[in-house]
Amino acid sequence: xxxxxxxxxxxxxxxxxxxxxxxxxxxxxxxxxxxxxxxxxxxxxxxxxxxxxxxxxxxxxxxxxxxxxxxxxxxxxxxxxxxxxxxxxxxxxxxxxxxxxxxxxxxxxxxxxxxxxxxxxxxxxxxxxxxxxxxxxxxxxxxxxxxxxxxxxxxxxxxxxxxxxxxxxxxxxxxxxxxxxxxxxxxxxxxxxxxxxxxxxxxxxxxxxxxxxxxxxxxxxxxxxxxxxxxxxxxxxxxxxxxxxxxxxxxxxxxxxxxxxxxxxxxxxxxxxxxxxxxxxxxxxxxxxxxxxxxxxxxxxxxxxxxxxxxxxxxxxxxxxxxxxxxxxxxxxxxxxxxxxxxxxxxxxxxxxxxxxxxxxxxxxxxxxxxxxxxxxxxxxxxxxxxxxxxxxxxxxxxxxxxxxxxxxxxxxxxxxxxxxxxxxxxxxxxxxxxxxxxxxxxxxxxxxxxxxxxxxxxxxxxxxxxxxxxxxxxxxxxxxxxxxxxxxxxxxxxxxxx
Numbered sequence: 001x002x003x004x005x006x007x008x009x010x011x012x013x014x015x016x017x018x019x020x021x022x023x024x025x026x027x028x029x030x031x032x033x034x035x036x037x038x039x040x041x042x043x044x045x046x047x048x049x050x051x052x053x054x055x056x057x058x059x060x061x062x063x064x065x066x067x068x069x070x071x072x073x074x075x076x077x078x079x080x081x082x083x084x085x086x087x088x089x090x091x092x093x094x095x096x097x098x099x100x101x102x103x104x105x106x107x108x109x110x111x112x113x114x115x116x117x118x119x120x121x122x123x124x125x126x127x128x129x130x131x132x133x134x135x136x137x138x139x140x141x142x143x144x145x146x147x148x149x150x151x152x153x154x155x156x157x158x159x160x161x162x163x164x165x166x167x168x169x170x171x172x173x174x175x176x177x178x179x180x181x182x183x184x185x186x187x188x189x190x191x192x193x194x195x196x197x198x199x200x201x202x203x204x205x206x207x208x209x210x211x212x213x214x215x216x217x218x219x220x221x222x223x224x225x226x227x228x229x230x231x232x233x234x235x236x237x238x239x240x241x242x243x244x245x246x247x248x249x250x251x252x253x254x255x256x257x258x259x260x261x262x263x264x265x266x267x268x269x270x271x272x273x274x275x276x277x278x279x280x281x282x283x284x285x286x287x288x289x290x291x292x293x294x295x296x297x298x299x300x301x302x303x304x305x306x307x308x309x310x311x312x313x314x315x316x317x318x319x320x321x322x323x324x325x326x327x328x329x330x331x332x333x334x335x336x337x338x339x340x341x342x343x344x345x346x347x348x349x350x351x352x353x354x355x356x357x358x359x360x361x362x363x364x365x366x367x368x369x370x371x372x373x374x375x376x377x378x379x380x381x382x383x384x385x386x387x388x389x390x391x392x393x394x395x396x397x398x399x400x401x402x403x404x405x406x407x408x409x410x411x412x413x414x415x416x417x418x419x420x421x422x423x424x425x426x427x428x429x430x431x432x433x434x435x436x437x438x439x440x441x442x443x444x445x446x447x448x449x450x451x452x453x454x455x456x457x458x459x460x461x462x463x464x465x466x467x468x469x470x471x472x473x474x475x476x477x478x479x480x481x482x483x484x485x486x487x488x489x490x491x492x493x494x495x496x497x498x499x
Contacts, residue, residue: 016058020066023050028073040078040092044099047074051103055110063111067103071096119235126239129157133243137250146254150224150247157239158226166214166222166251167191173223186211187223194220196241200231212240214248221251287320294320329391344388344466348381348493351412351419357386358393359410366401373410380489382419384467392463392471393421396483399457400425404480418469418486426480435473460485 027050031043047070054066076085079092087093136149143166154162163183165173171191176184186207190197194217197203198210210229214222224247226240294313302310352375359373382389393410400408404427411422430438439461457471460483464471469487476482 016062019058020054020062023054023066024069024073028077031078043078044074048103052106055107060111063107064104067107070103071100129153130242133246137246140250143251143254146247146250153243154224154226159228161227163225167220171220183225187225191220191223199229200237210237210240212244214244214251219252221248287324290320291317344385346383346385349384349386351379351382354386354389358390362394362397371397371408371410375412379412380492382487383490388463392460395460396423403427417489419489421485422482424476424480424482429475429479429481438473
């Protein structure tokens with residue numbers, strides 16, 4: 001609580017001295033009015049009341065002067081001989097001395113009580129600041145948020161100006177170009193020493209600010225400059241250290257989280273590579289052995305083989321090579337799409353043309369013409385990589401041909417702000433227990449059917465996500481599965497332009 005009329009430096013102001021004069025004048029005026037009706041002791045109590053008011057509202061210097069002035073005014077105006085500073089009665093002298101001591105004690109006690117009250121309020125406010133900062137930092141998800149919250153808290157806790165800067169992994173200050181050279185030097189030194197610098201710290205006491213590191217030696221994540229800094233303000237210095245400790249913990253938590261995520265990504269990458277090697281050894285060894293065996297038979301025993309047997313071996317070589325090509329392409333595509341550095345070459349494409357190209361290629365493996373397509377005219381364009389979308393649709397149609405016997409429906413439609421491509425079959429369907437993992441790499445489930453590395457649907461989902469879309473699966477009534485690709489419809493090129 002600020003005292004009435006006290007300057008920021010703590011020295012009395014003209015307003016406080018005017019308050020002292022007015023209190024003494026008011027007490028004297030009241031005493032003169034009551035002089036004919038009350039005793040000298042009651043008049044003394046009027047001046048004691050003025051001293052209590054001064055002690056409660058003014059600083060200790062003003063209240064002490066008021067106490068001395070009250071005794072002097074009582075002696076001058078009311079103690080015989082009146083209108084002089086002489087005292088002709090020993091009892092009156094003792095009364096004046098007692099009143100002076102009483103006034104000084106009251107002034108001292110009131111000043112101490114006011115100081116303790118102000119300190120208690122300040123500590124309560126600082127406790128709330130620490131609590132609010134801890135809650136805000138718990139919600140922070142980036143270094144920028146920590147900086148914003150930290151700077152706002154320091155500005156609210158201290159008169160300032162206050163500065164807060166984080167450091168890089170090499171303990172260099174980040175974005176400190178706009179700071180004064182003296183502030184930068186102080187921050188660099190406190191980061192290098194991992195110690196508090198400034199008045200009252202025993203380190204660089206001639207500075208006009210406290211320089212506080214965020215963290216301890218070996219784990220410094222930044223530095224703060226707090227002003228004003230007084231050597232005697234130990235509580236303020238400890239509060240600044242507590243704030244910086246919370247900020248350091250928040251920045252270190254973000255660093256650990258980033259390191260953990262990087263480690264998880266590395267572990268996933270290692271797991272993917274291990275699974276890829278396992279897939280090579282398991283799924284590629286058999287077709288390679290078949291190709292080598294068929295080619296060796298043709299090379300060494302071609303003259304002994306009938307034309308039909310030679311055609312069978314050549315067909316085996318071609319089929320196994322096509323299978324190897326599909327597995328390799330799906331695996332490489334999955335690895336490329338899983339890389340954060342991979343960028344799609346997207347352009348405005350017509351879904352009718354993509355579907356037509358896929359059907360022309362897939363129907364070479366569909367002699368029974370099981371695939372039925374319904375693609376309406378006038379569909380909006382999609383911004384996509386046509387090669388990837390063609391691969392997605394090709395994988396879905398190949399799976400439908402392998403795992404079903406009846407007709408396969410390929411439909412394209414517009415639903416809201418999405419273009420939906422669906423591939424529906426009448427196969428055995430995918431059990432509910434396996435639908436959650438069917439899009440995972442190398443997951444094929446327990447259903448009987450043609451061999452495969454379990455990459456096709458994983459690649460399809462990765463392609464859909466890379467285009468900002470989604471690939472979903474649902475069971476059809478009457479049996480079978482329905483895979484639906486939903487792509488967002490973006491603002492069409494040349495839309496709204498005149499002829």
